[in-house]
Amino acid sequence: MAERLVQSSYFIASILFIFGLKRMSSPITARGGILWAGAGMLVAILSTFLTPGLQNIALILVAIAIGGGVAWVSGRRVGMTDMPQMVAIYNGMGGGAAAAIAAIELLRGPGSFETVAAIAGLGALIGAVSFSGSMIAFAKLQGLINHSWRFRGQQTLNLLVLGASVVAGIAAVREGSALTVVLFFALALVYGVLMTLPIGGADMPVVISLFNACTGLAVGLEGYVLNNAAMIIAGTVVGAAGTLLTQLMAKAMNRSLAHVLFSGFGEELGVPIAGPAGKSLKPIDATDAAIMLAYSGTVIIVPGYGMAVAQAQHKIAELAKLLEAHGVDVMFAIHPVAGRMPGHMNVLLAEAGVPYEKLHDLEEVNAAFAHADVALVIGANDVVNPSARTDTASPIYGMPILNADEAKNVIVIKRGRGAGFSGIENTLFYGDNTRMLYGDAQDVVNHLIQELKAL
């Protein structure tokens, strides 16, 4: 009876998960989506306590209380700009949990069917890699690791470590001795670290999405081991959806997944390439910039990661409101990969109260630049670099960009003179119609607001 109740609740949870994800893929229903999925999760967890023969219930409750408390507080406290790394860390936890389930199964030895042990081992490998890889991704985005470890023969070393962990995994599956299991997990964890370390910050969203899909797959595999249908379905659905999402993100950056994982591009190179010959950066001060903006017909604001870092979204919303009071038509142009995550800018601007109808996609807005009086680029760089259109030698050649250079005037708010996140020099900054406004995005926009109010 209890067993049947548990199974029915898993069935209901699976349906709620699928409907929840479906709803989360449309802006109108997205908010309800997480509630559906959350309801499914609650039903599944509560009914699991009714599993016949469940022991160690006190331990389970203590672990849930500690983990839940820590995650609740950290998830509530973190700023909106730090969301990407929080997704990474919570995702890594899921991978670690899948690996833990597998560890218990493997340590019990080959008493169970060998196929089951092999599935447990595969899930363990994927889960452990996802765990340690996600931790590195978190550390990189959080700024705890600033250096990218790269050396000759790195890919060969990584391949060897992966190969060794597969061999140790096979031994662990066949013998189940503590030594082989420990060795297996150690190697898998090291591989996750090694494969993530050389990947640059700009590519992190794609990598986090990939680890998310990996964790889903690992959960699905452990679901087969435990004969748990809810885990199989939810894990596999997330594995597939996450894979598609990873491809969509990589595609938006015009990069193949293999390129992201193995090329080591996407990190500040530290050595800015010299600007185009005979061209120089032309600065502008806030007063002139404010006047230029106030007497424009149309202004297109292009936000980027610099806006997120400086927490400037509220000031920018205020600036847009002020400009509108001056009769200026204000639009926001959102590049699919502006910021650290696709959708990052939308979330931040929505938080600041910018209405959705003002946010425009790349396809919608690109034609509008030619008619705009000012393109105001705030902390964005690679996504407005015209060399992606023209320079076949550029690493970002072919990436769809926002054609900010086509506006009559371009004002670029930028912290310093260095090259962007990818280390590529931006020819937009050297354009005849471009003026540079140096400073922290929030300070500069605040300045602009003061000047506008004074007009």
Add this chain to the structure above:
Amino acid sequence: MIDGFTALYLFMLAAFTGYEVISRVPVILHTPLMSGSNFVHGIVLVGAMVALGDARTDVERVIGFIGVLLATMNVVGGYVVTERMLAMFKKGKPDRVRG
């Protein structure tokens, strides 16, 4: 017990479902959806609970405890973060801009 071929069919159908369910997602929802699917694989918690609930030795209990701890963080953190991101999509915010 789910036998081999049933398992394969289940895997195939669930994979197609995952692919189809999100195939028409707009770019603005990429990050929230990643976070939402991150929450959904938190279902690993029920597996970790069963594993700890079935643990017989101290070593198994320790590993199981870690499993439940990590899985709960996946569930709770994933939910909180997703909910916060999606809260930005509620209607009636524009009045703050118009003042």
